[in-house]
Amino acid sequence: MQFGWLTLSMSPSPDQDARRIANVIDQAxxxxxxxxxxxxxxEHYFTGESVYSDSLxxxxxxxxxTAxxxxxxxVVQMPFHHPVRLAVQLALLDNLANGRIDVGIGKGTAYNEYEFVGHGLRSHESRARMEEAIDIVERAWRESPLSYDGKFHKLQIPAIRPKPxxxxxxxxxxxxxxxxxxxxCGRLGVPILTARLPVERIKERWATYEAGLEAGGHDERTRARLLAQSALWRNVYVAESDAQAEDELSALLVETRAHMMHVREAYNPPDFEPEPAALNAWTDPRVPDSEAVPFVLRTGSLFGSPARVRDQVAELRDVGVRHLLCQTGFGAMDHDQNIASMRRFGEKVMPAFADGSVATSA
Known part of the structure; x- marks a missing residue:
């Protein structure tokens, strides 16, 4: 299996921002x-939810x-970026990283309307802005010169330099x-990532993606590569015991949710309501923590002693997951606590899956 690491580390106050940014670099x-x-x-703005804000x-x-x-x-919240500027920045990043860049893209947050307002936008046109921006970025990398006449952008671009x-x-x-x-996405041959998908749905969704790959006429090698890199996002917290992990992760999730709900209530404009389809027990402010936290523990988290987490990862592997994205930080979690959990996972869980098998729980 392939394991990725994901950061969503909050800074609770401006005077902690510099230290928290340095911590995330150390964690990466x-x-x-x-x-x-x-x-x-x-990528989040204005409230310290993603402390560095500018992910690019x-x-x-x-x-x-890193090497x-x-x-x-x-993901990159596409409406917040001018597509030509984004194409240039990503091309430069790909040069700085020697071809190590992957770009998840999205239409922007479904809950934090204040992020749109802060960029002089509203979310009702976010999907149209995203689709136009994607078209421009992809064509700008391929076409020199590029002439583009869109709803939001009218452009004449000689060339994107440097080339990715x-x-x-x-x-x-x-x-x-x-x-x-x-x-x-399978039909188009687009790599995918997904979050909080229950175990009982994973095998079915992966089969749907594979069917799309076949419908798109992609060759066997491409299909195998895209299936292997399809990524599932999970909260991951490893402690010395199962009880300790559950208690500590639950407390961190309560703090995280309190911040999330506070900033939305404080900063979202009064005329904004999230789409009902986007709400679940975690994101719906009407649901109490006593229901929301167990929901996240059950549907989106791997936690416990190393032995228990190995079993949980094995369960995901057995339904087809080959690429697991591990969020190890939650809210304003202490840096040392995060590193300790990361090391338990990296040293006591990941090696069991290096050869495709899992060690017996001990």
């Missing part, structure tokens, strides 16, 4: 040392501090959850 370097194959950066600039720092690990975005190392450009991933999205 530790992920490379432990043998994680890729690190993934989130932060990725440049990681490119200079082997791939650097991904989960990966040709025609860094892979563009999609975050998916519905069966239709799995199938369509």
């Amino acid at each position: 370097c530790e992920a490379e040392r432990l043998g994680f194959s890729d690190v993934w950066l989130t 600039m932060f990725a440049a720092a990681l490119a200079m501090r 082997r690990v791939r650097i991904g975005f989960a 190392v990966q040709q025609p450009g860094p892979p563009l991933w999609r975050s998916v959850i519905s069966p239709g999205s799995f199938r369509e």
